Amino acid sequence: MNKIFEVPxxxxxxxxxxxxxxxxxxxxxxxxxxxxxxxxxxxxxxQDIPVVILDDNDKVSFGSRAICFAKRPLEILDRLGCGAxxxxxxxxxxxxxxxxxxxxxxxFDLLEEEGHKxxxxxxxQQYYFEEYMVDRVFALQAEGKPIEIRGKNRVDAIGAHDxxxxxxxxxxxxxxxxxxxxxxxxxxxxxxxxxxxxxxFDGRVFxxxxxxxxxxxxxxxPTERWFWFDPPFNKGQSALLHKQPDDVWRIxxxxxxxxDKEEEKKPENVIPRLKAMLGDDAEFExxxxxxxxxxxxxxxxxxxxxxxxxxxxxxxVSPFGARGANSGLQDTDNLAWKLKLVIDGxxxxxLLDTYSDERVxxxxxxxxxxTRSTDFITxxxxxxxxxxxxxxxxxxxHEFARPLVNSGRLSVPCTYDGSSLNGPDELGGxxxxxxxxxxVDVKLKTGYLLDMLGDKFTILTxxxxxxxxxxxxxxxxxxxxxxxxxxxxxxxxxxxLDEASNGIYLIRPDQHVAARWDTYNETAMRAAIRTAIGKE
Amino acid sequence: MTHITLTPNIEHxxxxxxxxxxxxxxxxxxxxxxxxxxxxxxxxxxIGDPEVLKAALEAAKART
Numbered sequence: 345m346n347k348i349f350e351v352p353x354x355x356x357x358x359x360x361x362x363x364x365x366x367x368x369x370x371x372x373x374x375x376x377x378x379x380x381x382x383x384x385x386x387x388x389x390x391q392d393i394p395v396v397i398l399d400d401n402d403k404v405s406f407g408s409r410a411i412c413f414a415k416r417p418l419e420i421l422d423r424l425g426c427g428a429x430x431x432x433x434x435x436x437x438x439x440x441x442x443x444x445x446x447x448x449x450x451x452f453d454l455l456e457e458e459g460h461k462x463x464x465x466x467x468x469q470q471y472y473f474e475e476y477m478v479d480r481v482f483a484l485q486a487e488g489k490p491i492e493i494r495g496k497n498r499v500d501a502i503g504a505h506d507x508x509x510x511x512x513x514x515x516x517x518x519x520x521x522x523x524x525x526x527x528x529x530x531x532x533x534x535x536x537x538x539x540x541x542x543x544x545f546d547g548r549v550f551x552x553x554x555x556x557x558x559x560x561x562x563x564x565x566p567t568e569r570w571f572w573f574d575p576p577f578n579k580g581q582s583a584l585l586h587k588q589p590d591d592v593w594r595i596x597x598x599x600x601x602x603x604d605k606e607e608e609k610k611p612e613n614v615i616p617r618l619k620a621m622l623g624d625d626a627e628f629e630x631x632x633x634x635x636x637x638x639x640x641x642x643x644x645x646x647x648x649x650x651x652x653x654x655x656x657x658x659x660x661v662s663p664f665g666a667r668g669a670n671s672g673l674q675d676t677d678n679l680a681w682k683l684k685l686v687i688d689g690x691x692x693x694x695l696l697d698t699y700s701d702e703r704v705x706x707x708x709x710x711x712x713x714x715t716r717s718t719d720f721i722t723x724x725x726x727x728x729x730x731x732x733x734x735x736x737x738x739x740x741x742h743e744f745a746r747p748l749v750n751s752g753r754l755s756v757p758c759t760y761d762g763s764s765l766n767g768p769d770e771l772g773g774x775x776x777x778x779x780x781x782x783x784v785d786v787k788l789k790t791g792y793l794l795d796m797l798g799d800k801f802t803i804l805t806x807x808x809x810x811x812x813x814x815x816x817x818x819x820x821x822x823x824x825x826x827x828x829x830x831x832x833x834x835x836x837x838x839x840x841l842d843e844a845s846n847g848i849y850l851i852r853p854d855q856h857v858a859a860r861w862d863t864y865n866e867t868a869m870r871a872a873i874r875t876a877i878g879k880e
Numbered sequence: 881m882t883h884i885t886l887t888p889n890i891e892h893x894x895x896x897x898x899x900x901x902x903x904x905x906x907x908x909x910x911x912x913x914x915x916x917x918x919x920x921x922x923x924x925x926x927i928g929d930p931e932v933l934k935a936a937l938e939a940a941k942a943r944t
Contacts, residue, residue, distance in 0.1 A: 734917035744925040 347631075349471040352402040353478050356496035362520040370396050371687060373511065373524035375499055375537055378405065379470065380655030380672035381530035382477040385491055386424045386484065387680035391799070393687055394490035396522075397481075398513060402495030404474035407632035408558045411467050411586065411594050412666035416757035416782060417673040418462040419794055419855075426480040427462065430473060434466030435587050440569035442749055444736040446576055450746055451568075454754075459787040459835040461794065465754065467567075467588050469558070470669070502527070502540045502651075509650050526683060527651045530672070533639075535657035541648060547641020548715065550662065551601040552722050555608060555635050559593045559618060561628035571751040573721070573736055577620035582721050582751075585621075592631060595621065596663075598722065605635045638662045640715045642707045646700040652679060659707035661714035664721060664752030671710050674757060675703050681799065681853035685877060690818035695878040698765055706758035713753045720750035757782045760856065767850060767859025767872030774842040783855045784839045788830045796824055799853045801873065803864075806836065808846040810864040816873040821850065852876055884935040 354377065361368045372388055374381045377399035385395045413430065421427035438454040456464050484491050496516055503510035509527040513520055529537035538545060565587065572583040581598035588594055597617060599608060607613060614633050622628065642659035646652060655672030679699045685691035723729035738745035760766065760780035769779040777784055786793040801821035803810050812823050828837045841847050850858040850872050859872035874880040890896050903919075904912045927933055 730913050730917045731921075734914055734921055737914070738918055738921055742922075745921060748921070 347471075348475055349404050349406050352495065353404055353475065354399070354493040354495040355402050356494075356516050358515075358517055359492075359494060361522060362515065362517060364520075367510065367521035367523045369508065369523040369525065370394065371524070372396070372526045372528065372683070373398060373509070373522065374528040374530060375399075376530035376532060376655075376657070377401070377474070377478070377493055377495075378530060378532060378655070379410065379473055379477065379669045380657075380676055381528070382474065382481065383420070383424065383673050384528050384530060384654060384676040384680060385493075386426070386477065386480055387676055387799075388684065389481075389484050389489045389491035390424065391680070391684045392490065393684055395492075396524075397491075397493045398497040398499055398511075399493065399495055400498035404478065405470040407556075407634055408469040408471070408588060408592065408594055410470045410473070410666075410669035411588055412670075412754075413466050413468060413473070414666060414670045414755040415460065415462050415464050416755075417670045418466065419782075419785065420673050420677045421477075422462065422794070423799055423855075424477075424480065425483070426476045429476045429479075430468055431462060431466055433472055433476075433589050434468040435567050435589055436463050436466055437567045437569060437587070438464055439566070440571065442736075442739070442751060443570065443572040443575060444733075444740070445574050447740065449736060449740040450749075452746070459831075459833060460785040461787070461792040462785070465666070467586055467594070469588050469592065472589070473669075499536065499540075502537060504541060504649050504651060506649070525650065525687070528679070529651055529653045529657045530655050530676075531657050533656040533660050535653070537651065538643065538653065538657060541651065543643060543648065545641055545643055545660075547639055547660070547711070549639045549641075550637070550718055550722070552718075553599040553601065553603055553605065553608075553635055553637055554663075555597045555599055555614065555617070555633065557595045557597075557614060557618065557633045558588070558631040559595055559622075559628045560591055560631050561593050561622070561626060562591055563593065563622070563626065563628075565593075573732075573751075575621070577617070583621060584751075593628075597621075599635070609633050609635055636663075640711045640718070642704065642711060645697075646675070646703055647696050652683070652696065652699065654679060654703075658703070659711065661707075661710050662718045664717040665710075665714050666752070666755045667710040667714055670755040671706060671758075674706060675699075677854045678703055685819075688818075691877045691879070698763065698878055702758075702760045702763050702765070705760060705763070709758055710755075717750045717752045765852075765858065765876050765878060767875045768868065769860055771844055771847045771860040771862055772842075773844055773847055773860060774839060777840055777849075777857055777860075779857050779859055781857050783849075783851060783857060786831055786836045786839055787833070788826065788836065789832070790830065793826075793836070794855060797851055797855050799855075801853060801858075801876070802849075802851040803869070804840075804849040804851055805864070806840055806847045806849075808848055808863050810848060810869075814866070814869060814873070816870040817877060817879050819873050819877060821869075821873060850876065884932050884939060886939060 372395045374397045498514045501512035511522045567587045570585040584596040586594045646658045654675040661667045735748045766779045803823045849860045858876040
């Protein structure tokens with residue numbers, strides 16, 4: 345039987361654009377049909393912005409690659425209409441174990457908070473993830489939405505102009521040219537777009553190699569994240585075991601810097617390593633093996649004229665903490681509504697600079713966290729190893745040391761503190777829903793809060809009054825009127841009011857808080873809307 | 881200015897110092913290094929206050 349990642353999902357088909365003498369101009373072209381390119385495309389197409397996705401391949405991701413998806417991206421995917429199949433298929437987990445040497449030094453439980461539609465984390469192979477997103481693209485097409493994927497369309501040259509971008513594309517039928525008002529580069533860590541435009545990608549390269557293997561195995565290990573420091577089967581290095589759907593287990597083994605990659609990838613060298621880890625009796629089959637190194641780095645900015653970079657093309661982190669694909673989807677969440685307003689002429693193109701500002705801020709947060717994890721997992725000096733081992737030694741007996749153990753600080757969404765789009769924060773409400781934060785979900789009697797917010801500007805009122813709609817600077821914000829009595833558990837009050845008895849929030853299309861007060865003031869609300877679209 | 885005590889504060893200082901040396905008795909250099917690291921972490925956790933910890937990191941630097 346063929347694996348999902350062996351079957352072309354969007355095989356090459358000749359497009360009429362290829363027969364045009366004068367290159368056709370498209371509003372938005374996206375390079376890369378990975379999770380980030382697909383996310384951007386679906387988001388824009390749902391808002392009726394025509395998009396063309398170009399990919400040099402025609403299949404989903406080979407191997408599991410990104411496997412761990414966090415709550416905020418799942419919420420975004422839910423808004424994009426493809427979150428549910430992922431959560432249904434994915435392995436839910438919230439427990440983990442940390443091993444040091446031969447000992448299980450402690451076990452943790454992420455203790456999920458109640459009242460959220462989506463779980464804290466799921467594990468899902470990237471190929472399923474992409475499959476469900478491609479399914480969504482086809483479903484949107486069937487609904488008549490302006491979205492298409494062109495497989496085996498490789499971009500060979502890019503010309504950046506003030507008013508548009510030109511693309512030279514190679515296909516099995518030969519080359520053709522295309523123009524785009526806007527180009528989104530979601531073409532991964534080695535982004536050919538970045539290279540073709542001659543842009544820098546600065547940061548820190550970590551001198552280490554990791555062997556990743558997808559192993560098919562009937563095993564009764566629990567669905568937990570197991571992380572080993574200095575295990576007997578991989579002395580002086582680290583290891584990770586995590587369950588994926590279909591009895592596929594993901595194993596990451598740190599190998600060190602001075603290795604022969606091709607040699608290490610051979611099954612005759614991989615299998616003994618896995619046997620040492622899983623036990624001699626373990627019966628397993630190798631589905632996929634790869635060796636990766638990683639960098640923590642980002643582009644100087646994510647907008648260059650009419651080209652916008654997103655996901656790994658714009659920023660790269662270590663895999664510890666699941667901050668790659670997860671942060672890339674937060675990029676597109678931030679970008680799509682802004683690009684729509686610019687294309688519609690509602691906002692100035694400078695709004696797209698705030699995409700760069702806000703997501704550079706997010707990328708720096710991810711790079712900081714992921715660099716710290718890497719420094720803990722692979723100590724760079726004798727003393728950093730001594731301190732690391734001391735933390736692990738103490739963690740078995742003393743609870744205080746456990747927060748210092750860093751095998752990856754798992755992805756949490758970024759709050760855009762200090763963003764130029766932020767309006768007043770005059771509620772004295774909870775820290776977690778302060779201006780710049782993504783809204784936290786709440787289960788109400790009538791459904792989930794995030795479903796009600798959708799992807800438009802919303803005026804959320806809790807036990808206070810406001811008009812049903814307010815139009816300012818081309819934006820119509822619609823009221824969502826709630827009362828603390830809509831949530832008998834008290835979570836709405838706790839997450840959005842805290843000390844206050846009533847509150848009003850202006851919420852952006854990406855569900856981040858733009859401003860908040862205790863009561864409605866029309867002048868202040870109008871000013872906050874203008875601020876949120878870069879017009880103040 | 882963050883308060884960090886840099887005046888004498890250990891009762892029976894000689895006893896503490898002797899205990900500190902005794903804790904290292906019979907340890908190899910790597911064992912002693914590991915012990916020092918654990919001790920440092922235990923003490924840092926007891927202090928807890930990040931401002932005091934920052935001041936301590938500064939105070940412990942060698943004068944050039």
